Amino acid sequence: MFSSVARRYLLTSWRVQSLATHMLKSVVTCVAPQPNSFHIPQAQRRLFVAHCVQLPYRRPAGACVLIKGQQFHSSTQSHKRKKTQEEPQERELDLLRYDMKDLMKGPKPALYLGFSGLIPFVCAPLLMAVTEVYYPDVAFAQVAYGASILSFLGGARWGFALPEGSPAKPDWLNLANSVVPSLFAWVALLFRDSITESSVMVIMGLGIALHYDLALLPGYPSWFKALRTILTLVATFSLVATLIIKNVYPGKKLSEIFQKNN
Secondary structure: HHHHHHHHHHHHHHHHHHHHHHHHHHHHHOOOOOOOOOOOOOOHHHHHHHHHHHHHOOOOOOOEEOOOOOOEEEOOOOOOHHHHHOOOOOOOOOOHHHHHHHHHHOOOOHHHHHHHHHHHHHHHHHHHHHHEEEHHHHHHHEEEHHHHHHHHHHHHHHHHHHOOOOOOOHHHHHHHHHHHHHHHHHHHHHHHOHHHHHHHEEEEEEEEHHHHHHHOOOOHHHHHHHHHHHHHHHHHHHHHHHHHHHHHHHEHHHHHHHHOOO
């Protein structure tokens, strides 16, 4: 019985010794430098170990140590790029800080045509202010032009949302809100005999369209947001100036002037 126990003990000891020897060989093989791999000199390796021992805290993954002008990374992901440098952070809506600075970066045809579109808005109150006469026909022409601009803004949003890859998806939010400015333009034209109501409808449509483009519906570039803001403000003040002139100067139709000249 004693001999059987001794045999089992010797067999178990031999197996444990063999397993330990095999594991030791595996560790030595993994730690030993390969012929084609990067090898740190023994002196620098000792300096690196001594430096790590003297540190009072545990070094996090990805940290670097500078030894004799050479940089060694303690993580295998040392060449990972920083996301903060690649992906720009989303910025909040701030016209004065961001968008207005990008106004001149827009395409020249868009800038020229956009500012030229303010001529019918500005010329109507300017003409009546110079002649000191309120012309209902000129005022209605200004309102009709504003209604056409409202329809154009709605169509621009619709066309921007349809192409594949566009930031604005062709969903209910974008397409349904694209129809709202056209509805305001249609209602404004129904008030032909009342310039006040029609002008108010156009002003409301311009304000709602601007609010959609800046806050609710994403996708437009910064230069276009700045351009839209300037054009909307000038058009709104022009319509308000026409309403003020209506209450200040006497009204006269253009047909009466043409009849007197003939």
